[in-house]
Amino acid sequence: MSNNVYITKVSAFMPGNPIDNDTMESVLGFVGNKPSRSRHIVLRNNGIKYRHYALDPETGEATYSSAQLAAEAIKGLVDEHFSLDDMQSLAAGAAIPDQIIPGHAVMVHGELKNEPCEIVSTSGSCMVGMTAMKYAYLSILSGTTNNAVAAASETVSSVLHARNFQNESDARVAELELRPEIAFEKDFLRWMLSDGAGAVLLENKPRADGISLRIDWIDMYSFANELDTCMYSGAEKLTDGSLKGWSQMNPADWLAYSVFCIKQDVRHLNERVVKYTLSEPLRRTVEKRNLSADSIDWFLPHISSEYFRMKMSAGLDDINFSIDQGRWFTNLTTKGNTGAVSIYVMLEELVNSGKLKKDQSLLCYIPESARFSGAFMHLTVV
Template sequence: MSQSTQSPRPSDFPDRHVSVLATGAHLPGDPIDNDTLARLAGPLPEDVLEGIQVRRRHWMADPATGEHRTSTSKMATAAARQALERAGVEAAEIDLIVLSTASPDHLLPVAGTYVQEQLGLEQAAVIEVRAGCVGAVQAFDIARRLLADGTYRTALVIGAESVSPLLVPFYLGQDPDRVRMRDRLTVYTFGDGAGAAVLRAGAEGSAEGRLRPVFATRSMGGARKPGMLILGGGTDVPLAQQQARKRLMDIKLDIPGTAQFGPKVFVEGIHDMLRRSGLALGDIDACVLPEGNAEYFSSEYGTAGLSAEDQATLSKTIVENLTDVGATGSAAVPLALDAGWSGGRIQPGDTVLLLAIEASRYVYAGLTLTWEAATPAQ
């Protein structure tokens, strides 16, 4: 497969307009419903299920055996291929890949280089963001800036996550009735998947007259313990101590802290984005907020400082698919964006706000853009 080796210089195209040409998504395996998890890990009370609002999710790990059926990079590549096909762009035209994940195939090389390999690209710029939900929005902006200044012309932005390998050990080989309720809640909450987008820079001066993209991100948890902590595979303690733990890798959630402080992070994030962009909530046609619409979370918006009027306005714009995919980390925003676009909810000319909230250190990331791609053929 031939590749273009001539790259534009930043001075060639000052402040070029960047368009999202298409998106793509990949969900591994068949959907896993709550009844299946109830048989494997024990049931959750109906009010808890209603609060998290997840009814189905997809896992790359077989829920019955724990065997891996794919990988983070393979899911990312599958989503990228769909986005490329919808965009009418050959893989050889990609000169930049920006991928976000907290669950790479290996610590090194980065997962993005495996996507590069699987797409048949001998050479490409590859940047990887190690983050959860906010990472894909950060990756969008990194790619957008590098296209806008002329460093590159065509980019793949990908968010991919494999959380199920951490979930299966909570219940595998155990009596479901003996699985702790907090562990069940974790098992029911998360899903795996990948979402991707193809971005391309215009020829020259094409940003004039369009909404200028605005980006903001902030960690608000510097003085708080993490809302989410993934243990294992790091350098916090010697490997011998890690191997002595009950689980080689583990995921720990501060559920009360997340429920209490998470909505404050969201409200600060949306207020920050409105201040920076000069937009009002009524100016936004689609707010891609994949995990902020869960009842336990959204019920606290008023306490966190979002007026009833703003809540009513926001509720009409939210684009999310939490019920069908669960909490998917780095894949959450691109999966929700793809569902919104492919389903016709996001239309050309719409002002779109991508907004992600991450519990790890209570981080938000937001990006505004004007949507241009026509709804794909079904």
């Protein structure tokens, strides 16, 4: 396989107007008609100032499906060099797709209505954008296609809306009062996650005009063999660390326990996320790729919260791969934590910032806390 693969265009689509910290709870709704007790604490730690929701701020109804968001981002790739009907392969991922079946990518294809093409749906959480990217990359690298589109989208706000928690609030008042950590596992993420979509066009040659990014390699690692689940939806975590999935539960419990809301074991997260999504996997990549920190011009980490910034920096120091903050690029504070979409949103802003120079190298890092995985992508500006 001798083909090179290039990102020739990047697009991001953020629904609606930016929502600030003082407005967000009125959009997401008040659980039990009471303001959240944890919102201010979580926001102070995560550093997010603005985010976007695919919700009508007055009614709370969805303004876009996840497939529609992805389609809007993909439409942003169209120009005089590329039309939707030119697309040979489409790989799309969403942590929470609009339905269980059909797959997410076919729904995106249905929204686009372009000519028949190869489609692949990826599943997971924060890494689904990168698994879609890797499939598209390998499709071209293998010579199977000359171009491919990778996309990720999130409409997590529909899951985070207060209406999804009301039955649990009513049914479990006493238990939630005695064990407030049960509520915090779910309330925590209401102030962390938000919506958006991103897409990239990959081709087997760079554009003659403007900037293209050569994909040098993509490495991914899972540590599920060592660690149990940290973030989950559609299940309850049992005392032995295993999950009981929704299909094994009484349907009445789906609402009583907010089974389809996203839960995060925050203690598990804090103790292990840096080691098992950054330090350990990057150490393997450094050895595999003979990678030097000095060679990195831009570091694009998916930071879920500013709380983890210095912890990540220390994690890099621990493996002698220090990258000073001047080389970091994130837009968490202005675009929010968009999960799997975040790397696309960062790339879109950086590519259009005018800051990139020919021959610079980019290291993209995407952690997934669901069961502790990490992805790294190395790019070169051409």
